[in-house]
Every structure is written in structure tokens, then in C-alpha cells.
Amino acid sequence: MANTACFIIVSRNDIPIYEAEVGSAPKKEEAAHQHQFILHAALDIVQDLAWTTSAMFLKAVDRFNDLVVSVYVTAGHSRLMLLHDSRNEDGIKSFFQEVHELYVKILLNPLYLPGSRITSSHFDTKVRALARKYL
Amino acid sequence: MEPDVSMETGSMIRIAVLPVGGAIPHHQLREYAAMLGRHTRIDLSSISSFYKEHQKSPFAHQPWETGCLRFKYMLGGAPPSPWEDFQSCRKILAVVGLCHCPSSPDLDLVDDQFAAACKGYSSALAKRCFAFFPTDSQHNLVKKPVQYDVDHNLYCVVILRSNSWANIRSVPPKDSVCNIMLFIYGFIIQGQHWDHSYLSQEHLVNGCIERDLLKEFKVIKAKKRRLGRAQKTIGDYCLLAGSPLDANAHYSTAIELARLTGDVFWHAGALEGSVCALLADSTVPKLFDDIGKEKSSNYMLMKIDFLCLQLDCMDQKDPVLEEEVKYRYYTVIQLYRRSYLQDNAQRYCWSRKLSVFPVYTVLISVSSWCELAKEVVELLMGAADGAKSLIDASDRLILYVEIARLFGTLGYQRKAAFFSRQVAQLYLQQDNACAAISAMQVLTMTSNAYHVQSRRASSKLQTSHHVVESIYLSVHSGNFDAFPLSVSLPPNTAKVILLSGIPTKVGPVSIPGCIVHCFGVITEHLFKDVDNLLLGAAQGLVLSDPFRCCGSGKLKNVSIPNISVVPALPLLVSHVVGGDGATVLYEGEIRDIWISLTNAGTVPVEQAHIALSGKNQDSVISIAHDTLMSALPLKPGGEVTLPVTLKAWQLSMVDSEIDSSKSSGSTRRISKEGSSPLLVIHYAGSWTHSDQSNNTENSVPPGRRLVVPLNVCVLQGLRFVKARLLSMEIPARISEVLPKPLYVDKNPTEVVSRDDSMVKIDPYRGSWELRLLELELSNPTDVVFEVNVSVQLDNHKNEHGMPILNHENADLGYPKTRIDRDYSARVLIPLEHFKLPILDGSFFAKDSQTSDAFCSKVSNMPERSAKAELNASINNLISKIKVRWHSGRNSSGELNIKDATQPALQASVMDILLPDPLTFGFRLAKNGAQINGFPEESIISDDPPSQCVNGNVIKCKGSISAHEMTHMEVLVRNNTREMIQMSLSVTCRDVAGENCMEGNNATVLWAGYQAIGTVSRFVFSSIGVLNDIPVEVPALEEVKHAFSLYFLVPGEYTLLAASVINDATDVLRARARTDSPDEPIFCRGSPFHVYVVGTA
Structure with missing residues (x-):
């Protein structure tokens, strides 16, 4: 499992709707903010890059120091972003694909308002399980 | 590293600008600097007249007609760069002093100061000090308009009559420009004979560590290296002297030599210089024959304009030139990287210093191209990675500043914000004014992404080590002395401060804002601007979460109070005689307390009024108003003592209920806090005093109010349990x-x-x-x-x-x-x-x-x-x-x-x-005949005299003998004002409560008269004698009815009189509490006891 891994889903309106620290490293308050800032800054690059390819998985789009940002853009332009320090690209891709499935299931829930925060604890549990599996 | 660089920086002559003499007002300094700033470019044609023919120009291609010199003014000066031998453009070639005459009366002192300041700039070729706004005496006192110092460097103090260059347009700069030119010429002419030591030892040593075997070759190589480096330096100076073609020629030689000798670092430097020369050359299309292209000079002018503006006008660029520049710059970057890596293997420290260059050149190149966002992003991210290799924290800071700036100009706001945040973080770790200024510039430019108002962002940065030297209220009315405060604000804190002052004159005070002395700058902040500030605050100031726009939405409008200064007022001070503690009283307790009032002011109290406020005002029974009034006017220092009588109030019922539920007696109830009454004394000085000072008739004369709390602590006292x-x-x-x-x-x-x-x-x-x-x-x-x-x-x-x-x-x-x-x-x-x-x-x-x-x-x-x-x-x-x-x-x-x-x-x-309407009484009749016409004899005759005497004795004691006729009277009194008609009844009961006058077992015989009209008849029926006796009682009078009883059995009897009132009036009915008009009104008298003595 990766030491540092911060997973975040950003809605098409650039609002984070799901956040999870899934790394094995102990959490630090300022580090959590740092992760958010790095992910936020990477949105600029994703914005340009998303329209240059038809692939959903954009691989590593940005980096800061040792941390790499990998991004998966869904058809609805929701962005699954992972800040990580590991280089396991295949695992990350699988992780994104399975999380995407979960996210679609959330979207299919008639009680879920697209673009609103995902509060399902089931989703959270599954995402963390996937992170343990692939990252 | 330094911020704000571009490719053309290499063609600019750096001039340090130093303020000298007394402190220059900030706006003046800004103005002077702005005047200098207009002279960043001087055409060669305008200085050609200073060029003497006998001085042989070393430049073959000096473009006298179209060329120009460029200047970069370093306001406040600059420390010597470690790279000034490598890149000559980094040298400070001139020093300009600015002197503000009104604040510097002694010009000789200014001279000395300026000379001392110039010593720090050993490479400066021209030193000029300009003095503005001379006083008349100063103007006349100028003794040495032009002076040459020991090194024959031009040095003078120029007096300007106004603050404008207009009258002497470009003369002062130009002759110093000429001086620089002269130096450069001389430098280049001597170039062939330069001592080896001129070049940095570092670079030479690099090349001299080879083995002996190759010694001969190495010597040659070292010579070639030196030559190449000299050519590069000459090229730098040519570029500065405004002759890019010459520069290019020298650079070409240098590049060749560096390539041959493997002098990678200088190779990169020469190549970088050649790019600069390529861009700076605006006149000779021939230059581009090398790359096989024709250029119109018109186009090249536009090109330079474009570069001046950095990043606009992309569409008019020549793609071929663009490609060439880009290609060369990539080579430069690679060479720098190589030199860094090469040296890294050999000498760690030195290489760390070299690490600046790859990163730096990236920045320079990126600042020139911006249409290629993807490449630029790659380069910038590479540069950001290079931050780790930079040893100097300020270099890293400048790197982040530049990265943020470039991302910002690319439109990558979030990236820019991220790096400017990094800048801010770095800034917090070091103390460097230059870096702070750059950081602020970056933040103001790029901080939109974090929803931070730029002004606030910069001020937030500024407050990091913020000490407000002095802050005080700004008073425009001139009758208020504000007290200045000094405030230190640690990072990310806010403080509420109280500003105060003392009024000096009577009249309105206008305080529009406050004045702040900070960083040597004096600013006035108006309160009405606070609203805008609050608005900004509401739009979000929180940097911690970039995704959200935080901040409180609540705004409070600040209203500026209307203040006016009134004449001096008396000041009453109160204390309670015997201590200011609470007076402890039981419920209902009455006590006097004494309040002493002292005038602590400077004017006498002429009027005073006492009122009560607060709770339980009823508890104040009396206040000695008269005592206070008689003490007026109360002179300053005068004292008066007022007695106040208090009666403790009842504690509330709620408390008593609580108390009753608790264990009896052990808990005490005490009055709550704040339930005591307050004595409010309004007082004022004299009328006339205020009238004299302001003539407003309608206004109430100013006075003061003194509130004396009558601290009473009420304890529970006696308590009612029940009343019945x-x-x-x-x-x-x-x-x-x-x-x-x-x-x-x-x-x-x-x-x-x-x-x-x-x-x-x-x-x-x-x-x-x-x-x-x-x-x-x-x-x-x-x-x-x-x-x-x-x-x-x-x-x-x-x-x-x-x-x-x-x-x-x-x-x-x-x-x-x-x-x-x-x-x-x-x-x-x-x-x-x-x-x-x-x-x-x-x-x-x-x-x-x-x-x-x-x-x-x-x-x-x-x-x-x-x-x-x-x-x-x-x-x-x-x-x-x-x-x-x-x-x-x-x-x-x-x-x-x-x-x-x-x-x-x-x-x-x-x-x-209310009394009953009728009262009934019984008494023994001494002489019944006297009353009701009953013959006296009949009674007396029945009683023997002795018995009568005896009976009288007995009667006196109120006892009655049995077997004896007893004459009695019932008296009916009418307590109303109207005549009452009734039927009266008298009954006699024995101890068992049974009627003993009627029935078979009657033990009392009776006799009496029936009163019918005026005639009395003796009858034997009880009707009309003891029962249903019709009686009329006039108002407020009483009527007697006589009867006689004969008791057969001694004992105790009770006589009762009662009556039924006929035709009762409303009053009677109301008294009897009946509403029905038909109901008979019945009146009953009190019982009378009769003791009958004798033997049965």
C-alpha cells in the first residue's frame, strides 16, 4: 500500500464531493492541506489535458516534489484525482475504474443529487477497500 | 537569481539609484524614481555628439543612427552579484544619487554621504547625484558643479531648480552615458591584453587539473578557453554598448572556442548572450543571413516592442526567428544542465551554485514564449523540481515567485495560486524585504483562485512581522489631541485597539478616520472605507482551503458618532457612609443609609436632581432632596451627605415556594443580584457658562449623570403562614x-x-x-x-x-x-x-x-x-x-x-x-309600665318589697329567681336611615337548646301585651306577644317591646330575638346578600343568657 495517497472526487463545478486520505502514512494536519492544494493546482492542467485525449485515465498529469497526481476524467467531467507517491500505474488505473463504477452507482441513486457531496458510508468503505487492494 | 528577468536583460546597463541626504518624502521619492524610469532607453544618435572622433571606436558595426542604449534602474541599489564576471550585464555601471534639498540643508554633507555610498559599487563608472528643490542659499552655494574623483569617474552634484528634468532634458544622464561608453571602449580595446587573473579563478582552475601527460595540450586548451571567455565578455559589453552585431561576432568566436575546449558553462553563457544579441538587433537584417532569412527592419522594431511588452501581440511574431530563439535556448538550457551535472561529479559545492542556471534559463525562456502552454508547463514543472537543488532559500523563493508569475500569465490561476502559496510559506521562513515585495506582487496577481482580495492578501503578508509604529485618530477639527499607540501584530492575528485623546477646545469634533505610521509610511484610513474592507472580508479570506470560499457573511455597518466638546462639567463622586458594601436587611426592615456626594470636578454643581431607577423603587421611602438642594452650589471639593430611608422589599413568592419545599428554616433566601434600586443624580454646572460658549438656545445644557446603586441585600424575615x-x-x-x-x-x-x-x-x-x-x-x-x-x-x-x-x-x-x-x-x-x-x-x-x-x-x-x-x-x-x-x-x-x-x-x-341593619338587646325591665303603658302597680304589687330589694340585688347581678314573674324588654334598634317594618319574635331556649316556652313541656310561662295600633292588650296567645310582633322602628331609633317571663325551673336559658323585615329596601337586601326581591329578609340578634336561680 502506498505511503501517501489522497483520493478526491471533484465535480464538474470544481467542487470536491468526496475526499479520503487512503495512504498508510500517519496523517498530519498541514500535510492534508498541502495535498488539497496540490490537487487543486493540478486542476488547471487537467482542464487542458482532458480535451486532448479520448482516454478517461490521464495517467500522471502533475507532480510536486515526490508527489504525483493521477487523474481519471469521467464522461460527465467529474474528476477522480489521486495524489500518490507510488509508481504503480496499472494499479491506479484499476483503482480508478472500480471507483468509477461505484461512483456511477451513486449517481444512479435517485436520491443523490449530482454534484452534491457523497456521504454514503458504504461508498467510503468500498473506496478504502479498493485503495488497500490496488495501491 | 533575481526576479522579473527576460532575455533582453543581458542588454541593459544597470544603474543603482540611491536616495541620499535627509529623508525624502515618499511621494517625492516615487516621483524622482518615475522620472528616471522614463529614461530606460537612450538613442545612440542623441549621444553621438559627445563622441569624439579622435577616440577610435572598437565597434565595427555600431548603429549610430538606429541603435540605443538600455538602462535598468535598481532603486535602492543592489548587492554585488557573484555572477557579474560571468555575465557583465549584472555589473552596476553607474550610480545615481537623489537628494531632496529641503530635507538636506547641508550639501557638503550630502556630497560626503554620496561618495561613501558609491564606494560600495566598485564597478560603477559614473556617479551622479541630483539635488532637487534647492533653496536660494543652496543654489548660490554650489561650488563644484562638476568634479572628477580620483578614478576620473564623473562625479557631480547637479542642482535642479524644479523637480522636472525638462529644462535639462537628457544632458545629465547623457554625459555619464558617454563616460560609460568610454569605459567600454577602452575595455574592449585592451581586451586582447587582459590579465588572466581578470577571469574568475574558479573557471580557470576547472580547466587546469589534467594530467601531466597532456600538459602541453592542456596549456593550449587553457589559452583557448581564456580567449573564448574573453570573447564572451567582450560580447557582453558590446551588447551593453548598443552594438548587437559586434556582440554577435564576439559571441560566435566565443561559442566556437568554448565548444572546442569543452568549456560547457561558458559555452552556454555565450550562446545565451547570442540569443540576446539576436533579439536586440533591430537594424541589420544581414545578421539573419546566417540562418537564411530576410527580415524587414520595421518588423524587427515591432519585435522589440513585443519583447518589451513581454507576452502580448503573439500573432505578429516571426515563426522562424521564434524557432531559432527557441532552439538556441533549449541548447542553452541543456548546456547549463550539463555543466551542472558535470561539475556536480567533480565539486559538489560549486555545482550547487551552478544549479541556478538551468532553472534560471528555463524561466527566462518561458517568459518569452507562452503560446506553447504544454511545453511551458513541462518546463515550469521541471524548474519547480529544480527547486530542490537550489541551495539559497532566496533563490528558491524567487524561483517560486517566477513560476507563479508565469503560470499566472498563462492563465493557470490555480497553479499560480499554489506556487504563490509556496512563496508565502517560504517567506514566512525567512526575513528578506526583497523577497517579500516579490511575493506580494505575485500574490496580488494570482490570488484570485483562492478568493483572496489582492489588497488584503498583500497586507496580510505585510503584517507578518508587522509593527505599527504609531496609530492615532485623525482629527480635522483641531480641538482634539489624539494619543498615539504602538501596536505589534503577530502573523495571522487581529487586534481591537482603543484609540483615545483629550479634547482641547469647545466645539464639534470631526474624526473621519485614523492615521497610521507603518513601514515609514504615513497613511490615513477613513472609517467610511471600513465598510468596503468588511465587504472584502466577507468575500473570503481563508487561505487554508482552496476549494471553498469562506468568511462570515455578516456585516456590521460602522456608524461614526457625532462628537462635540462641551465646557468643563462638575464631577460628582459618591460613596456610601459606612462602606460601599451591601446593606443587609430583613424583609420589611426600615433603615436609613447615608450617601456622601463629593464634587471632584473643577466647576461647582449648580443644579441637581435626584430620581430613582432600577428595580424595587418602592423600597426607597424617602430621599433628603432638601439636603442636596440646600447644599447647592456645591463647590469643587465640596461634600454633602444625603440620608435615604430604605424599606426592604419582600422577596418574591417564587423564592418562598422553593423555600417552603425545602427543609424548614435551614436555608435562607437572599435577594437576587441586581434587584436593588438605583439613585440617579443628574447634575450640571452653571447655565451661563455653556451659554457663553455656544449660542444654541434650544440645546439642553450639558450635564452629567451619577448613578448610585443602593446595594441592599434582603434576607428573609418573618414569614406568614396563614391568616384567617x-x-x-x-x-x-x-x-x-x-x-x-x-x-x-x-x-x-x-x-x-x-x-x-x-x-x-x-x-x-x-x-x-x-x-x-x-x-x-x-x-x-x-x-x-x-x-x-x-x-x-x-x-x-x-x-x-x-x-x-x-x-x-x-x-x-x-x-x-x-x-x-x-x-x-x-x-x-x-x-x-x-x-x-x-x-x-x-x-x-x-x-x-x-x-x-x-x-x-x-x-x-x-x-x-x-x-x-x-x-x-x-x-x-x-x-x-x-x-x-x-x-x-x-x-x-x-x-x-x-x-x-x-x-x-x-x-x-x-x-x-357594616353593622347589621337591626340590633337586638334584652334587659330586665325595672319599670315596665313606664315604657309600654303597662301598669306599674301590677308588677310592684306582685313582688313583695323585700323580694324586690332582694330581687334588685339579684337583678343587679343579672340573675333571676325562678317562680317569679320577670319583666323584660327587647330593644330593637334600627341602624339604617329608613323606617323598618318587621315582625319580631323572641324565643327562649334551655341548655338543651329546645324551645321552652311552647309545647307541652314548657318550663317558662309568659305574659305580655299585644300592641295593636296604640292599644295594648293583655293576651294569652303568643302571637303578637312573643311571635310575629309587628314592629315599626323609625330610622336610627330603637323600640322597646316588653314582656314577662315566669321560669318554673332554675337553670340557664338563652334569649334570642329575631325579625322578618317587611318591604326590605335595596340597602337591606344588599346587606343580606340577596338579589331576589321577594325573599324575606331575616335578622337575628345575638343571644342573651339568663341565669335563673332558685329551687326547682
């Missing part, structure tokens, strides 16, 4: 005289004098109904109380202590009841004194002294007002009863019995206050 009305009927003993009815006589003094006001039950005198109000009191406190009841009668001003009818001590002469702690006692108050003599409807209706007590009897009154009247009458009654208590030596007070007694009296107030 006791009704006793004590039968009278029949005798020859009637018991004296109370209040029959209207003369109240007689009532008072009667029996020294003590109710003593005389068994022979008898009484009607006796009503007593019983108050049950308990003492939950831990002190002993003594209770004393007095009744205040209507017609009397003096009070009469009434006895205490305690069960135990009814006979005691002492009227006080002692109630020990944790005990309760009952206090009886007789209520007969309140009975009125006459029952009179018209009397009730009239508004007389006590009429309000009876209004309820008037039947046409509405029900509600009747009830109110009833309550009023009860209150009236209760108010006459005073229950006073004493405890200890000096605690005394009065119990408030109103609440307790009201329910007890409610039902029977009428019975207490």
Missing part, C-alpha cells in the same frame, strides 16, 4: 343595662377612651359577635423577632397599640409577641373597631371619607367595579393595621400583611365593616 378570620359569639348576660354597642355613639373619643382600648371580656357585659383576624407567623431566621400590632383608625391621627390576644398571654399587659427562631406564633387583631355605626345606602353612594368601602353595595354598580371596590375596601382596612417587628438592637421594620390577609378578609369584609 375568626368569628366568636360571646353571649351577653341579661341585665338592667344593655351592653354598650360599639360605635353607637358617634363620638369616637368615647370609643377610644373606653376600657383603655383593651378588650377584656366582662362576662356580665357581653358582646356581640367578636371578629378577630388571626395571623400565623413563623420565624425561619436565626434571630428573635418581636411583633407589635397597632391599628390606625380613620378619624385618628395617632395610633393605638392593641393588645395581643395570644392564647397563652391574653391577659398580659405587654403588647409584644416574641417569636423565637424556628418557631411560629399567632397574632390576633380584633376587627370590631372597624364597624360603622349606620347602615346607609345613600351614605355608601356618596363620595365620603370611607365611601369607597361601600360602593359595592349599590346594586346598580357593574359587577366588576363592585369587585374592585371590594378590594379597595379591604385594602383600606388592611392599611390601618400595622404589624411592626423588632429584632436585635437596631433592626426594625414592618410586615407586609396585605397579601396574606386579603384572601382571609375577602369573604367577610362586609360583615366586618
Whole structure:
């Protein structure tokens, strides 16, 4: 499992709707903010890059120091972003694909308002399980 | 590294600009600097006249007609760069001093200062100091308009009459420019003979560590290297001298030589210079023959303009030139990287220093191209990675500043914001003013992404080590001395400060804002701008979460108060004599407290008014207003002492309920905080004083208010348990005289004098109904109380202590009841004194002294007002009863019995206050004939004289013998003002309560006269004698009816009189509490006892 891994889903309106620290490293308050800032800054690059390819998985789009940002853009332009320090690209891709499935299931829930925060604890549990599996 | 670089920086001559002499006002300094800033470019044509023909120009291609010199003004100077030998453009070639004459009176001193400052710039070729705004004396005193210093560097103080260059347009800079030119010329001419030591040892050493075997070759190589480096330096100077073609030629040589000798670092430097020369060349298209392209000079001018503007006008760029520049720059970057890596293997420290260059060149290149966002992003991210290899924190900071700036210009706002945040973080780790300024610039440019208002962002940065030297209120009206404060604000904190001052003159004060001295800058902040600031704050200031726009949405408008200064006022200071602590009182306790007022002001108190406010104002019984008024005017220092009489209020019922639920007596109730009344004293100085100062007639003269809290702590005192009305009927003993009815006589003094006001039950005198109000009191406190009841009668001003009818001590002469702690006692108050003599409807209706007590009897009154009247009458009654208590030596007070007694009296107030319409009395008739025409003889004849005497004796004692005719009279008194017709009945009952005058077993025989009209007949039927006797009683009079009884059996008998009133009036009906007009009104008299003695 990766030491540092911060997973975040950003809605098409650039609002984070799901956040999870899934790394094995102990959490630090300022580090959590740092992760958010790095992910936020990477949105600029994703914005340009998303329209240059038809692939959903954009691989590593940005980096800061040792941390790499990998991004998966869904058809609805929701962005699954992972800040990580590991280089396991295949695992990350699988992780994104399975999380995407979960996210679609959330979207299919008639009680879920697209673009609103995902509060399902089931989703959270599954995402963390996937992170343990692939990252 | 330095911020804000571009490719053309290499062609700029750096000039340090230093303020000298006294402090220059900031706006002036800015203005002077701006004037210099207009001269960043001087055409060669304008200085060609200074060029002397005899001086041989080393430049073959100097473009005298179209070329120009470029200047970069380093305001405040710059420290010497470690790279100035490598890149000559980094040298400071001139120093300009700025002097503001009004703040620098001594120009000689300025001279010395400037000379000293110039010593720091050893490479400076020209030094000029400009003095602005000379005074007349200064203007005349100028002794040395032009001076040459030892090094033959031009050095002078130029006096300018105004603050404009206009009259001497470009002369002062130009001759120094010429001086620079001269130097460069000389430098280049001598270039071939330069000493090796001129070049940095570092670079030479690099090349001299090879093995002996290759020594010969190495010497040659070293020579070639030196030559190449010299060519590069000459190229740098050519570029500075405005001859890019010459520069390019030298660079080409240098590049060749560097390539041959493997001098990677200088190779990169020369190549970088050549790019600069390529861009700077605006005139000779021939240059581009090398790359095979024709260029119009017009186009090249545009190109330079474009580069000046950095990043605009992308569409008009020549793609081929663009490609060439890009290609060369990539090579430069690679070479720098290589040199860095190469040296890294050899000498770590040095290579760390070299690490600046790859990163730096990336920045320079990126600043020139921006259409290739993807490549630029790659380069910038690479540069960001390079940050780790930078040893100098300020280099890293500048790197982040530049990255943020470039991302910002690319439109990558979030990236820019991220790096500017990094800048801010780095800035927090170091103390560098230059870096702070750059950081602020970056933040202001790029901080939109974090929803930070730029102004706030920069000020937030500024406050990191913020000490506000002085902040004070700005007063425009001139009659207020503001006190300055010094405030230090640690990072990310806010402070609320209180600004104050002292008024100096009478009149309105206008305070539009405050003045802040900070960073040597004085600014005025207006309060009305605060609204905008708050608005900004509401839009979000929180940097911690970039995704959200935080901040409180609540805005508070600041209203600026209207202040005016009034003339001096007196100042009263109060203290409570005997200590300012709370006065501890029991409920109902009355005590005087003394309040001392002292005038601590400088003017006398001329007017004063005392009022009460706060809670429980009723508890203040009296205030000695007169004492205060008589003390006026109270001179400064004067003192007056006011007595205030307090009566402790009752604690609230809620508390008492709580208390009763708790264990008895042990807990004490104490009045709540803040329930004490306040004494409010408004006072002022003299009228005339204020009138003189401002002539507004309508305005209230200014005064002050003093609030004296009367701190009273009320403890629970005696407590009522219960109040109830006791009704006793004590039968009278029949005798020859009637018991004296109370209040029959209207003369109240007689009532008072009667029996020294003590109710003593005389068994022979008898009484009607006796009503007593019983108050049950308990003492939950831990002190002993003594209770004393007095009744205040209507017609009397003096009070009469009434006895205490305690069960135990009814006979005691002492009227006080002692109630020990944790005990309760009952206090009886007789209520007969309140009975009125006459029952009179018209009397009730009239508004007389006590009429309000009876209004309820008037039947046409509405029900509600009747009830109110009833309550009023009860209150009236209760108010006459005073229950006073004493405890200890000096605690005394009065119990408030109103609440307790009201329910007890409610039902029977009428019975207490109003007499019955008829009163009945029995007495033994001494001489019945005298009264009713009954023959006297008939009685006397029946009684033997001795018996009569004896009987008289007995009768005197009120006893009656059996077997003896006893003559009696029943007296009926009409207490109303109208005649009453009735049928009277008299009954006699034995001890068993049975009627003993009728029936088979009658033990009492009777005889009497039937009064029909005026004729009396002796009859044997009880009708008309003892029963249903028709009687008419005139108003306020009494009527006798005589009869005789003959008791067969000795014993105790009870005589009762009663009557049914015919045609009762409204008053009577109201008194009998009946509404039905047909119901008979029945009146019953008090019982009379008859003791019959004798033998059966």
C-alpha cells in the first residue's frame, strides 16, 4: 500500500464531493492541506489535458516534489484525482475504474443529487477497500 | 537569481539609484524614481555628439543612427552579484544619487554621504547625484558643479531648480552615458591584453587539473578557453554598448572556442548572450543571413516592442526567428544542465551554485514564449523540481515567485495560486524585504483562485512581522489631541485597539478616520472605507482551503458618532457612609443609609436632581432632596451627605415556594443580584457658562449623570403562614343595662377612651359577635423577632397599640409577641373597631371619607367595579393595621400583611365593616309600665318589697329567681336611615337548646301585651306577644317591646330575638346578600343568657 495517497472526487463545478486520505502514512494536519492544494493546482492542467485525449485515465498529469497526481476524467467531467507517491500505474488505473463504477452507482441513486457531496458510508468503505487492494 | 528577468536583460546597463541626504518624502521619492524610469532607453544618435572622433571606436558595426542604449534602474541599489564576471550585464555601471534639498540643508554633507555610498559599487563608472528643490542659499552655494574623483569617474552634484528634468532634458544622464561608453571602449580595446587573473579563478582552475601527460595540450586548451571567455565578455559589453552585431561576432568566436575546449558553462553563457544579441538587433537584417532569412527592419522594431511588452501581440511574431530563439535556448538550457551535472561529479559545492542556471534559463525562456502552454508547463514543472537543488532559500523563493508569475500569465490561476502559496510559506521562513515585495506582487496577481482580495492578501503578508509604529485618530477639527499607540501584530492575528485623546477646545469634533505610521509610511484610513474592507472580508479570506470560499457573511455597518466638546462639567463622586458594601436587611426592615456626594470636578454643581431607577423603587421611602438642594452650589471639593430611608422589599413568592419545599428554616433566601434600586443624580454646572460658549438656545445644557446603586441585600424575615378570620359569639348576660354597642355613639373619643382600648371580656357585659383576624407567623431566621400590632383608625391621627390576644398571654399587659427562631406564633387583631355605626345606602353612594368601602353595595354598580371596590375596601382596612417587628438592637421594620390577609378578609369584609341593619338587646325591665303603658302597680304589687330589694340585688347581678314573674324588654334598634317594618319574635331556649316556652313541656310561662295600633292588650296567645310582633322602628331609633317571663325551673336559658323585615329596601337586601326581591329578609340578634336561680 502506498505511503501517501489522497483520493478526491471533484465535480464538474470544481467542487470536491468526496475526499479520503487512503495512504498508510500517519496523517498530519498541514500535510492534508498541502495535498488539497496540490490537487487543486493540478486542476488547471487537467482542464487542458482532458480535451486532448479520448482516454478517461490521464495517467500522471502533475507532480510536486515526490508527489504525483493521477487523474481519471469521467464522461460527465467529474474528476477522480489521486495524489500518490507510488509508481504503480496499472494499479491506479484499476483503482480508478472500480471507483468509477461505484461512483456511477451513486449517481444512479435517485436520491443523490449530482454534484452534491457523497456521504454514503458504504461508498467510503468500498473506496478504502479498493485503495488497500490496488495501491 | 533575481526576479522579473527576460532575455533582453543581458542588454541593459544597470544603474543603482540611491536616495541620499535627509529623508525624502515618499511621494517625492516615487516621483524622482518615475522620472528616471522614463529614461530606460537612450538613442545612440542623441549621444553621438559627445563622441569624439579622435577616440577610435572598437565597434565595427555600431548603429549610430538606429541603435540605443538600455538602462535598468535598481532603486535602492543592489548587492554585488557573484555572477557579474560571468555575465557583465549584472555589473552596476553607474550610480545615481537623489537628494531632496529641503530635507538636506547641508550639501557638503550630502556630497560626503554620496561618495561613501558609491564606494560600495566598485564597478560603477559614473556617479551622479541630483539635488532637487534647492533653496536660494543652496543654489548660490554650489561650488563644484562638476568634479572628477580620483578614478576620473564623473562625479557631480547637479542642482535642479524644479523637480522636472525638462529644462535639462537628457544632458545629465547623457554625459555619464558617454563616460560609460568610454569605459567600454577602452575595455574592449585592451581586451586582447587582459590579465588572466581578470577571469574568475574558479573557471580557470576547472580547466587546469589534467594530467601531466597532456600538459602541453592542456596549456593550449587553457589559452583557448581564456580567449573564448574573453570573447564572451567582450560580447557582453558590446551588447551593453548598443552594438548587437559586434556582440554577435564576439559571441560566435566565443561559442566556437568554448565548444572546442569543452568549456560547457561558458559555452552556454555565450550562446545565451547570442540569443540576446539576436533579439536586440533591430537594424541589420544581414545578421539573419546566417540562418537564411530576410527580415524587414520595421518588423524587427515591432519585435522589440513585443519583447518589451513581454507576452502580448503573439500573432505578429516571426515563426522562424521564434524557432531559432527557441532552439538556441533549449541548447542553452541543456548546456547549463550539463555543466551542472558535470561539475556536480567533480565539486559538489560549486555545482550547487551552478544549479541556478538551468532553472534560471528555463524561466527566462518561458517568459518569452507562452503560446506553447504544454511545453511551458513541462518546463515550469521541471524548474519547480529544480527547486530542490537550489541551495539559497532566496533563490528558491524567487524561483517560486517566477513560476507563479508565469503560470499566472498563462492563465493557470490555480497553479499560480499554489506556487504563490509556496512563496508565502517560504517567506514566512525567512526575513528578506526583497523577497517579500516579490511575493506580494505575485500574490496580488494570482490570488484570485483562492478568493483572496489582492489588497488584503498583500497586507496580510505585510503584517507578518508587522509593527505599527504609531496609530492615532485623525482629527480635522483641531480641538482634539489624539494619543498615539504602538501596536505589534503577530502573523495571522487581529487586534481591537482603543484609540483615545483629550479634547482641547469647545466645539464639534470631526474624526473621519485614523492615521497610521507603518513601514515609514504615513497613511490615513477613513472609517467610511471600513465598510468596503468588511465587504472584502466577507468575500473570503481563508487561505487554508482552496476549494471553498469562506468568511462570515455578516456585516456590521460602522456608524461614526457625532462628537462635540462641551465646557468643563462638575464631577460628582459618591460613596456610601459606612462602606460601599451591601446593606443587609430583613424583609420589611426600615433603615436609613447615608450617601456622601463629593464634587471632584473643577466647576461647582449648580443644579441637581435626584430620581430613582432600577428595580424595587418602592423600597426607597424617602430621599433628603432638601439636603442636596440646600447644599447647592456645591463647590469643587465640596461634600454633602444625603440620608435615604430604605424599606426592604419582600422577596418574591417564587423564592418562598422553593423555600417552603425545602427543609424548614435551614436555608435562607437572599435577594437576587441586581434587584436593588438605583439613585440617579443628574447634575450640571452653571447655565451661563455653556451659554457663553455656544449660542444654541434650544440645546439642553450639558450635564452629567451619577448613578448610585443602593446595594441592599434582603434576607428573609418573618414569614406568614396563614391568616384567617375568626368569628366568636360571646353571649351577653341579661341585665338592667344593655351592653354598650360599639360605635353607637358617634363620638369616637368615647370609643377610644373606653376600657383603655383593651378588650377584656366582662362576662356580665357581653358582646356581640367578636371578629378577630388571626395571623400565623413563623420565624425561619436565626434571630428573635418581636411583633407589635397597632391599628390606625380613620378619624385618628395617632395610633393605638392593641393588645395581643395570644392564647397563652391574653391577659398580659405587654403588647409584644416574641417569636423565637424556628418557631411560629399567632397574632390576633380584633376587627370590631372597624364597624360603622349606620347602615346607609345613600351614605355608601356618596363620595365620603370611607365611601369607597361601600360602593359595592349599590346594586346598580357593574359587577366588576363592585369587585374592585371590594378590594379597595379591604385594602383600606388592611392599611390601618400595622404589624411592626423588632429584632436585635437596631433592626426594625414592618410586615407586609396585605397579601396574606386579603384572601382571609375577602369573604367577610362586609360583615366586618357594616353593622347589621337591626340590633337586638334584652334587659330586665325595672319599670315596665313606664315604657309600654303597662301598669306599674301590677308588677310592684306582685313582688313583695323585700323580694324586690332582694330581687334588685339579684337583678343587679343579672340573675333571676325562678317562680317569679320577670319583666323584660327587647330593644330593637334600627341602624339604617329608613323606617323598618318587621315582625319580631323572641324565643327562649334551655341548655338543651329546645324551645321552652311552647309545647307541652314548657318550663317558662309568659305574659305580655299585644300592641295593636296604640292599644295594648293583655293576651294569652303568643302571637303578637312573643311571635310575629309587628314592629315599626323609625330610622336610627330603637323600640322597646316588653314582656314577662315566669321560669318554673332554675337553670340557664338563652334569649334570642329575631325579625322578618317587611318591604326590605335595596340597602337591606344588599346587606343580606340577596338579589331576589321577594325573599324575606331575616335578622337575628345575638343571644342573651339568663341565669335563673332558685329551687326547682
